[in-house]
Amino acid sequence: AQSVTQPDIHITVSEGASLELRCNYSYGATPYLFWYVQSPGQGLQLLLKYFSGDTLVQGIKGFEAEFKRSQSSFNLRKPSVHWSDAAEYFCAVGGMDSSYKLIFGSGTRLLVRP
């Protein structure tokens, strides 16, 4: 069955520290992979997406993610976290057959210490 796992329910990092949010997926076909951020009162915003090509994907707000097929992972990274990055982050997977039928992970809440 298709699924997305975000093993960390919440993560706390200090402002300026690096960040890595984990995402593992189970998908029978070639996956399309996404990271979204959800802030209170705002809709989910797409940070980045991977469809094909270079497995290191650059996104908005200084985020990047790396697709590792052998590990079925698509971890999100940022070298230096800002206080404004505190939010809920969702990893999602879709497929070539129906790429907009997204399956979401359960989310990771990022807290940023001053």
Added chain:
Amino acid sequence: GAVVSQHPSRVICKSGTSVKIECRSLDFQATTMFWYRQFPKKSLMLMATSNEGSKATYEQGVEKDKFLINHASLTLSTLTVTSAHPEDSSFYICSATSGGITSTDTQYFGPGTRLTVL
């Protein structure tokens, strides 16, 4: 970027009544819209997919007679929760894309509607 709005942002209703939630694409034509439900501390669960001018496709386990979806124009989709009960209380989120179901166009999300059924 593309903007999707939802109205209302919050609604409280009595058990047994019906509630309509609107989803609008403000600056693009949304050929496909999606409705999700999000439980507290849980993931988004896709409820249904709608294409303009055609019937919505519901996910397994979602009651189509309870959650009525209408996508009458390229900028508006509505979700009506009929005969609402407390267990229908949730956060409902819509998204929209100008591409079709297999398009690589980005899906844009609305800010969500918090429904509370008393």
